[in-house]
Amino acid sequence: MNSQHFYKIKITTKILLSFVFFTAFLFSGTVTFAQKKDFVVVLDAGHGGKDPGKVGYRNIKEKNVALKIVLQIGKLLEKEKNIKVIYTRKTDVFVDLWERGSIANRANADLFVSIHCNAHTSQAYGAETWVLGTHANKQNFEIAKSENSVILLEENYEEKYKGFNPNKPESIIGLTLMQEEYLDQSIQLASIIQHRFKTELKRKDRGVKQAGFVVLYQTYMPSVLIETGFITNKIEGPYLNSNAGSKKIANSIYKDIIQYKNQLALNSVADSDIPKKIDEKPKESTSQKTVSNNSNIIYKVQIAAGARKLTTKSYNFKGIKNVERVKVGRIYRYYIGSTSNYKNIKEKQKYARKKGYKSAFIVAFKNGNRIPLEKVLSKS
Known part of the structure; x- marks a missing residue:
């Protein structure tokens, strides 16, 4: 089997798996435990x-x-x-x-x-x-x-x-x-x-x-x-x-x-997190703070991730306001906070965990690109 044929098989497998998870998602409230x-x-x-x-x-x-x-x-x-x-x-x-x-x-x-x-x-x-x-x-x-x-x-x-x-x-x-x-x-x-x-x-x-x-x-x-x-x-x-x-x-x-x-x-972003009636039309979320080329490090707190695209209103996130949605591949990631002050973002993390997002964690970005948090902290 040549390498080109092998990678075609890998890609096909990924597509089939994506279809399975997507289909399961349509018939289940929670992405994580669907199917x-x-x-x-x-x-x-x-x-x-x-x-x-x-x-x-x-x-x-x-x-x-x-x-x-x-x-x-x-x-x-x-x-x-x-x-x-x-x-x-x-x-x-x-x-x-x-x-x-x-x-x-x-x-x-x-x-x-x-x-x-x-x-x-x-x-x-x-x-x-x-x-x-x-x-x-x-x-x-x-x-x-x-x-x-x-x-x-x-x-x-x-x-x-x-x-x-x-x-x-x-x-x-x-x-x-x-x-x-x-x-x-x-x-x-x-x-x-x-x-x-x-x-x-x-x-x-x-x-x-x-x-x-x-x-x-x-x-x-x-x-x-x-x-x-x-x-x-x-x-x-x-x-x-x-x-x-x-x-x-x-x-x-x-x-x-x-x-x-x-x-x-x-x-997990589940149907139980979404009200039966949504009066406002979902809008695309934008970053709460633009990262310029002169910025050094921007910290955010990731509170959830899933295949469901949610409007970033507080009623979808246990009352948390100013949620940012970013799509990476097939997954939507939901962040709060956008600051270069690590102490401030730690407070945001504590706040998210008190609201019920127990595994909320801090991520770091440089010039708009995500970088390992450990790498940032090791240079601090």
Whole structure:
């Protein structure tokens, strides 16, 4: 199969999926849970079989730690009503990256969570959660390259990944396009995960990061890759490998998924948010503040996103006024606030959460283009 034919198939698949979601939307009030009753979570234990992943302190293998954590997360989730759990692997077998994403896509999953462990020549430690994005620096690229190199162990990888070389930065540049509309939700979950690691488990927070992971690129839903810790660290490695440690990590991630699911329901634009009679004709919303070429950074708070195009009147948003609507792909994003003062936008975020938008989060723009908030804050 040549690369041109492959991309035609990918595009056709996206169109068909778009039609399915659009049709479901017409017959259901809520976009997020339309078409099906269960919230489907795909749990992916990294590596496996002939691919041990990273090998750490006292020969601790990443594949074993990842599987142990995944099985414990799954066991907890399976006790929840209206949640269906699907595993990419439940035993020590090799599953190629392509198939991992395909499993999630075939299941029409709502969430894809991939579990991994980190390694380093130093005694580095701590947890970090990744979402798809072009590598922001050499270090991020090297991490993605390490995970993506698994494809070299797959049969016929030259044909399956024609044109993709995990060792070349240019191969990663286009990976974000397919996941762009899910990036906000991926970051939302990643932020929840890191917050709980830090506050409840007292793990070192290495942050939410972006890089070109093939396993995330393959999925058509919000997706995260969690590096639960460093198995090369003399303390953290045995902790992750222990029954007690892996159980705590699994329980934390389980809580994160439940919190994300609940927040998603709260922040979905549903028919229940729209009055039976609308007296005013919907009008296009414009930005509350024009960003000029001389502006530096503009912050906004995203309160909701969905396929429904709503008039930006306060009655549609729990009494919140001055809502801005922006269309990105097939998704409408709804913002409040537009300021270069970070303190002021934090107050806007608190206000939105008090009004019921519990997962409202801050986004940053430079010269009208959205940029990673972490990048802005790191330079502050």
